[in-house]
Amino acid sequence: xxxxxxxxxxxxxxxxxxxxxxxxxxxxxxxxxxxxxxxxxxxxxxxxxxxxxxxxxxxxxxxxxxxxxxxxxxxxxxxxxxxxxxxxxxxxxxxxxxxxxxxxxxxxxxxxxxxxxxxxxxxxxxxxxxxxxxxxxxxxxxxxxxxxxxxxxxxxxxxxxxxxxxxxxxxxxxxxxxxxxxxxxxxxxxxxxxxxxxxxxxxxxxxxxxxxxxxxxxxxxxxxxxxxxxxxxxxxxxxxxxxxxxxxxxxxxxxxxxxxxxxxxxxxxxxxxxxxxxxxxxxxxxxxxxxxxxxxxxxxxxxxxxxxxxxxxxxxxxxxxxxxxxxxxxxxxxxxxxxxxxxxxxxxxxxxxxxxxxxxxxxxxxxxxxxxxxxxxxxxxxxxxxxxxxxxxxxxxxxxxxxxxxxxxxxxxxxxxxxxxxxxxxxxxxxxxxxxxxxxxxxxxxxxxxxxxxxxxxxxxxxxxxxxxxxxxxxxxxxxxxxxxxxxxxxxxxxxxxxxxxxxxxxxxxxxxxxxxxxxxxxxxxxxxxxxxxxxxxxxxxxxxxxxxxxxxxxxxxxxxxxx
Amino acid sequence: xxxxxxxxxxxxxxxxxxxxxxxxxxxxxxxxxxxxxxxxxxxxxxxxxxxxxxxxxxxxxxxxxxxxxxxxxxxxxxxxxxxxxxxxxxxxxxxxxxxxxxxxxxxxxxxxxxxxxxxxxxxxxxxxxxxxxxxxxxxxxxxxxxxxxxxxxxxxxxxxxxxxxxxxxxxxxxxxxxxxxxxxxxxxxxxxxxxxxxxxxxxxxxxxxxxxxxxxxxxxxxxxxxxxxxxxxxxxxxxxxxxxxxxxxxxxxxxxxxxxxxxxxxxxxxxxxxxxxxxxxxxxxxxxxxxxxxxxxxxxxxxxxxxxxxxxxxxxxxxxxxxxxxxxxxxxxxxxxxxxxxxxxxxxxxxxxxxxxxxxx
Numbered sequence: 001x002x003x004x005x006x007x008x009x010x011x012x013x014x015x016x017x018x019x020x021x022x023x024x025x026x027x028x029x030x031x032x033x034x035x036x037x038x039x040x041x042x043x044x045x046x047x048x049x050x051x052x053x054x055x056x057x058x059x060x061x062x063x064x065x066x067x068x069x070x071x072x073x074x075x076x077x078x079x080x081x082x083x084x085x086x087x088x089x090x091x092x093x094x095x096x097x098x099x100x101x102x103x104x105x106x107x108x109x110x111x112x113x114x115x116x117x118x119x120x121x122x123x124x125x126x127x128x129x130x131x132x133x134x135x136x137x138x139x140x141x142x143x144x145x146x147x148x149x150x151x152x153x154x155x156x157x158x159x160x161x162x163x164x165x166x167x168x169x170x171x172x173x174x175x176x177x178x179x180x181x182x183x184x185x186x187x188x189x190x191x192x193x194x195x196x197x198x199x200x201x202x203x204x205x206x207x208x209x210x211x212x213x214x215x216x217x218x219x220x221x222x223x224x225x226x227x228x229x230x231x232x233x234x235x236x237x238x239x240x241x242x243x244x245x246x247x248x249x250x251x252x253x254x255x256x257x258x259x260x261x262x263x264x265x266x267x268x269x270x271x272x273x274x275x276x277x278x279x280x281x282x283x284x285x286x287x288x289x290x291x292x293x294x295x296x297x298x299x300x301x302x303x304x305x306x307x308x309x310x311x312x313x314x315x316x317x318x319x320x321x322x323x324x325x326x327x328x329x330x331x332x333x334x335x336x337x338x339x340x341x342x343x344x345x346x347x348x349x350x351x352x353x354x355x356x357x358x359x360x361x362x363x364x365x366x367x368x369x370x371x372x373x374x375x376x377x378x379x380x381x382x383x384x385x386x387x388x389x390x391x392x393x394x395x396x397x398x399x400x401x402x403x404x405x406x407x408x409x410x411x412x413x414x415x416x417x418x419x420x421x422x423x424x425x426x427x428x429x430x431x432x433x434x435x436x437x438x439x440x441x442x443x444x445x446x447x448x449x450x451x452x453x454x455x456x457x458x459x460x461x462x463x464x465x466x467x468x469x470x471x472x473x474x475x476x477x478x479x480x481x482x483x484x485x486x487x488x489x490x491x492x493x494x495x496x497x498x499x500x501x502x503x504x505x506x507x508x509x510x511x512x513x514x515x516x517x518x519x520x521x522x523x524x525x526x527x528x529x530x531x532x533x534x535x536x537x538x539x540x541x542x543x544x545x546x547x548x549x550x551x552x553x554x555x556x557x558x559x560x561x562x563x564x
Numbered sequence: 565x566x567x568x569x570x571x572x573x574x575x576x577x578x579x580x581x582x583x584x585x586x587x588x589x590x591x592x593x594x595x596x597x598x599x600x601x602x603x604x605x606x607x608x609x610x611x612x613x614x615x616x617x618x619x620x621x622x623x624x625x626x627x628x629x630x631x632x633x634x635x636x637x638x639x640x641x642x643x644x645x646x647x648x649x650x651x652x653x654x655x656x657x658x659x660x661x662x663x664x665x666x667x668x669x670x671x672x673x674x675x676x677x678x679x680x681x682x683x684x685x686x687x688x689x690x691x692x693x694x695x696x697x698x699x700x701x702x703x704x705x706x707x708x709x710x711x712x713x714x715x716x717x718x719x720x721x722x723x724x725x726x727x728x729x730x731x732x733x734x735x736x737x738x739x740x741x742x743x744x745x746x747x748x749x750x751x752x753x754x755x756x757x758x759x760x761x762x763x764x765x766x767x768x769x770x771x772x773x774x775x776x777x778x779x780x781x782x783x784x785x786x787x788x789x790x791x792x793x794x795x796x797x798x799x800x801x802x803x804x805x806x807x808x809x810x811x812x813x814x815x816x817x818x819x820x821x822x823x824x825x826x827x828x829x830x831x832x833x834x835x836x837x838x839x840x841x842x843x844x845x846x847x848x849x850x851x852x853x854x855x856x857x858x859x860x861x862x863x864x865x866x867x868x869x870x871x872x873x874x875x876x877x878x879x880x881x882x883x884x885x886x887x888x889x890x891x892x893x894x895x896x897x898x899x900x901x902x903x904x905x906x907x908x909x910x911x912x913x914x915x916x917x918x919x920x921x922x923x924x925x
Contacts, residue, residue: 009623010622010623011620011621011622011623011624011625011634011635012635013617013620013635013637014635014636014637015637016636016637016638016639016640017639018637018639019637382618455647455649455650455651455652456649457645457647457649457651458651458653460616460618460638460645460647460651461645461647461651461712461713462664463617463618463637463638463639464616464638464643464644464645464665464713464718465644465664465665465668465712465713465715465716466639466665466668466669466716467664467665467668468639468668471668475653475656476653476655476656479655480654480655559655561696562654562655562656562696562697562698
């Protein structure tokens, strides 16, 4: 074949205007992801093997960490608390998803709505509510039989609350799609209900279960809000990073703990990707959708479970709402809005709420743009395949990076002397960049899914008609993907409103955020204003969600002429 | 002979270690309708994508109308393309879809409208302009895709399995329509298909491909009656392929029968494969007036309407089997039944021989 290569020179495709533009845009997206994601993370890895002055110390930081039981004890704590919480969440969420999708309980829409409510709240909210319920002056303190809520018990309950909807979404998807033929086959073979459940239902949902378990485990082990508020003296990895960095200014040790936190997140990420691929492959296009028939005993148990879980969720949310409105807990329970005037509180203000709103809007706007354009170039451009793969892989990284780790990496990178981007430090722009990077992966995958549903030959047709790709992007691709783009914007908005972990390292007095204010006010003992701010976030997110729903509906109505 | 409109020379396409196209050369004349035919994975789509510039070949050249377009991006080539999936823009009306390529050329609005109306007329959907693609049937959508591709009057029309997503009746109808349209416009057309009937019915010339190579190029009749090799013989139409022995000159032994044929010489005693179309086996009943005849038993008789499928064996055929098509009218005359013994005649020019062993499948 060497002779052939000599005889006929390899054809080098000559790029046209489209190809050059796409290549350039792709390079820009790659650069964007390198600056806002890869470079900070790499720098953080480097910091873990340096001392305070930046000299190479090998694994000295690591041995110092493991030599100090006060520090390394957090590993065991984090592991068992996260594992226990995961177990509880998965069990509850599976039952709940089963009740929603495989039984005939009434008010399924309502139950679904309630279960998703925690998504609208920062993870700090359940912790604060728990303080009111079971704290030293708690309404239900007696229920704990003398045990303290400050510590593992509080962390577990709080974590279960805020990760529940995440597990439910995954398990719901796994249980919503079932092949009725399998159930008929099992019935006709005379299998008992239990046997059908274990061999058909459970086995059909097994990848969903695995995926959900790992996602929830990562969310909990990397969460900072719940253990910060209600953990008391109980050390967890995520709070340790905060303590090392904010408390002791020991950035190197913060980097060491960050690396430890990366490991479970990375593992969870890989397992989740694997499980998701399997889940999709499990259902053939010829499947007949399963519709549960009414069965009294099962439906009653399902209803009882759904009512209990929904009551707990509403109870915790209601407690937070009540705490924010009660004049002086627990002595004067008259209602007032005075905790919503944050001027007296230490660490919070309406300005921080305004900042959060701005952050959320900028993140939604700029983020959905960057993410969608990036995903479009990865999926649809015909140029530079290695670069496309690189951008896709970069886009997947944030899923495996805990917010605390990203925030710390940002400090290292953007606060470094000599970095021309140093001027961003402490500003709103950096918070926006950090938040987009933090929630990039899910947005990217959502955009990819939507783009993959379009005909793969649109771009070829467009090129054949001598129409520049950006015109087709604007006239065809964007309009067809608008619902997905709205979903992404919504996802980014809500997460920007509720997130604490990455931004807690990055805000300045001018750019204080509502979610961080919740944390700081709670820290300063102003628990009621903290609850008020948390409720403000919930209400804002709920409002945004309603707006999103009506916008989507309006869009669907307007475009129903061509949507089939 | 005039210079070809499209000259494909030594085109090779590699994906890593895999060779999808291996040194392919074809000349296509202006106004010709050519089908690339072959099983899936034969390289026909890869070749089409090389011609369109969507996936440029690794080696080799493509010339269109005297211009070397080998390395050009699709936007700088002159072609219209229609895909199996239609690839219509669902959010634009039928008229907007057809006008899509025209709008970019800065033509006056009135002219665009006139052209769109003309094309809607041409594809027989004069009133569908304001509709959305989703409101049309599959066949109608494919016609709109065709109109969109033709709107800018491309020099070359590429059809990538345009009929495969449609059901049988619509397919047959659209097949004729495309063919008529192509004749009328005289646009040079390449169509990819894996359906040999489609290729035979539509193409001026067929390029039969396998494993990235060209097996044969020729007019439908030529490909059908003079397949160049065993693969083409088997792939196109129904074909009996029976082991036989060359006893020369111009004769083979098939079972106990001696049959003359017109073929190049083999070494005496060489094992060959005789290829005979089922419709070329003529049943003469009890009579045996032909030179090239033999006797065999009708093992099975299957009625399919205009003809019977005969399964022949025994007699002079021995353990060999042949399938023959017997017109229904002839069957009535002969009053043929299963287990009957009959005489069969194969005209010498209808027996083709291929060397034994290089076969496949």
